[in-house]
Amino acid sequence: MRQHLRPESGTAIPAVPLTPAVSDPADVEREAGLARLFEVHYSSMLRLAVLLGADDPENVVAEAYYQIYRKWRRLRDTEAAEAYLRSTVCNLTRMRIRHLQVVRRHVEKPADELVASAESTAILRDDQRVLMDALQQLPPRQREALVLRHWLGLKESEIAAAMGISCGSVKTHTSRGLAALTQAMEARR
Structure with missing residues (x-):
């Protein structure tokens, strides 16, 4: 065990560990x-x-x-x-x-x-801001499905587990979200 000297007396005292010992x-x-x-x-x-x-x-x-x-x-x-x-x-x-x-x-x-x-x-670069604005306008479930699918590259079953919904609902939210994003992006051009 390491020891420190007391400044006033020069006697040694045991050092107290900064983190508790994990046994x-x-x-x-x-x-x-x-x-x-x-x-x-x-x-x-x-x-x-x-x-x-x-x-x-x-x-x-x-x-x-x-x-x-x-x-x-x-x-x-x-x-x-x-x-x-x-x-x-x-x-x-x-x-x-x-x-x-x-x-x-x-x-x-x-x-x-x-x-x-x-x-x-x-985190975001300037060229992503238009897409992010459009993404933020989506309903939350559509946004979650798109982010999990296209940003993280998860499979439908993994997305369904993360969101707590069925695979069919994942397909629906993803499809509707992509359609809405496409429409929003085209409207801004």
Whole structure:
């Protein structure tokens, strides 16, 4: 154990570790697994939250990681952690948007006061802004289906699991969303 000297007397005192010792192997495995998940998927989960319309994507992603941390021991397959994380980000974003809609109904603010966060602006390039504006005008389910399909490249079954709907509904939302996006993009030209 490291020791420090007391300045006034020169006697040694034991150093207190900055982090508590993790002795349970399950805790060690959880910490390592979550660290790997964070390294590999944090930026993609942040972008997913931005594309789904979260006004505070960092908080949404942080909450998703917290939830998976709490439920790590109950995961049947730790390889499915990415899918669980993605689904959690989608659900938290949807809940956040619903909450904000209720709040905005009760607090009247001019629409021009709503400004995208600096993080959202930094992630997007200028040539994507027109597409993002059109994407934000879509109904939430259509936007989610399109983002999960075309940005993450998920299969219909994976999208259905993430959104909690059937594969047929995924096809419907994707088709309608693409049609609306096409129409909006053509109208802006």
